Amino acid sequence: MYDIVVIGGGPAGLTASLYAARAGKKVMLLESNAFGGQIAIAPRVENFPSVMETSGAQLADKMFEQATSHGVDFDMGTATVAPAENGFVVTTEYASYPCRAVVLATGVTHKQLGVEGEQRLLGKGVCYCAVCDGAFYKDKHVCVVGDGNSAVQYALYLAEICSQVTLVTLFDRLFCDMELQQRLLATQGVVWTQGVAVTEIVGDECVKGVVCKSDDGAITYIDCDAVFVAIGQQPHNEAFASLVELDEQGYIVAGENCLTGRKGIFAAGDCRTKSVRQCATAVGDGAVAGFLAAQFVDRA
Ligand SMILES: Cc1cc2nc3c(=O)[nH]c(=O)nc-3n(C[C@H](O)[C@H](O)[C@H](O)COP(=O)(O)OP(=O)(O)OC[C@H]3O[C@@H](n4cnc5c(N)ncnc54)[C@H](O)[C@@H]3O)c2cc1C
Incomplete structure (x- = not known):
């Protein structure tokens, strides 16, 4: 029997496992897709304390190595939870x-x-990860759709590979860090098309372009070889809805102490109700949840 099972091998889960294992607990870490979570596809991370600059994949590898070196067991699989006697x-x-x-x-x-x-056109020019797919579009024209940190990071990363990057945003402003915005505006080869919604991605065998519509109804067409979509996030906690409370958007209701309404179940990282979803806040949650879960086991 494990003391603690951690579901999700992103920064929050990796940190929770590390803290729980270092508290002397027998820990299993389960991951449905790839250890590292979202950060593993971040082109460049510059805001994780103590690391000046790294790729998200490198950061994820180090977190995984650290957790497993402290005795965390790990396995692949999509996990669900049911209450049991003990x-x-x-x-x-x-x-x-x-x-x-x-x-x-x-x-x-x-x-x-x-x-x-x-x-x-998924996989034929429609992409969601610049690090994974950017190299396929070397010297080509690509569109990035979105206005936040991820979209701007994608545009900056792709500008180093592609002949042209068109950033398409719904509004006439960006919702990213000021530093990223300044860098974007100073980058050659990036065109910013503002105030339009993408209404169609066009192509037979592969992406040929996108159709955009502005508020006044004007339709424009942008020729491109790929579209990188970076328009926000979605939680997937439906499987746990009978155990813990979810908010209207599907996030697990839990505060900074990572406690859910159900004794023995903790929620850490981007999956819970919170205002800043970043690597640093995910590892902060992981530390709290791992520590408190270990304490819970000791007291049970
Ligand atoms: C392109 C991009 C760039 C980013 N850049 C930065 C940056 O520069 N700086 C920064 O601080 N943050 C950045 N972020 C955000 C950061 O990656 C996230 O805030 C962080 O990864 C959240 O960690 P997490 O562990 O809570 O969730 P995630 O990283 O989402 O990990 C959750 C993991 O759980 C797994 N999982 C889900 N359900 C199940 C299940 N039922 N069973 C088993 N496994 C399951 C998923 O497969 C996933 O691997 C970026 C994100 C993206 C997408």
């Missing part, structure tokens, strides 16, 4: 893990535009 049973497609406490660190994923062509 705690909980966490189940994946492959195995079941009885445990005393659970840390939910399921993060968020990218939102989709939901426009014609997006699903059909």
Whole structure:
């Protein structure tokens, strides 16, 4: 039996496992996709304390190495949780893990535009990760859709690879860090098309362009070879809705102490109700949840 099962191997889950293992607990870390979570696809991270500059993948690798070097067990699988006599049973497609406490660190994923062509051309020019797919569009013209930190990071990263990057935003302003904005405006090869909504992604075998519509109804067409969508995030906590309270958007209701309404279940990182979703805040949550989950096990 495990003391603690951590669900989600992003920065929050990796940190929660590390803290729980260092508190002497037997810990299983479960991940459905790839250890590292979202940060693993960040082109460049410059705001994680003590690290001047790194790729998200490097940061994620180090976190994983650190957690496992402290004895955290890990496995792949999409986890669900059910109450049991002495705690909980966490189940994946492959195995079941009885445990005393659970840390939910399921993060968020990218939102989709939901426009014609997006699903059909997925993998044929429609992309959600600049680090993963940017190199396929060397010396090509790409569009980035979005106005936050991720979108601007994508545009800056792609500007180093592609012949032209068109950043398409719904409003006439960006919602990213000022430093990123200044860098974007000073970068050659980036065109900013403001105040339009992408209404269609066009192409037969692969992306050929995007159709945009402005507030006054004017339609424009942008020729491009790929579209990188970076328009926000979506939590996926439906599987836990019978155990813990979710807010209207699907985030797990929990405060800075990472306590949910259910004894023995903690929520850490981007998956919980909070105002700043970043790597630094995710690892902060991970430390709190890992520590308090270990204390819970000791007192149970
Ligand atoms: C492109 C990009 C650039 C970014 N750049 C920065 C940056 O420069 N600085 C910064 O501080 N932050 C950055 N962020 C944000 C940062 O990556 C996130 O805030 C952070 O990763 C959140 O960590 P988390 O562990 O809470 O969630 P996530 O990183 O989302 O990890 C959650 C993990 O849980 C897994 N999971 C979900 N459900 C289940 C389940 N049922 N069973 C098993 N596993 C499950 C998922 O597969 C995922 O791996 C960036 C994000 C993106 C997408």
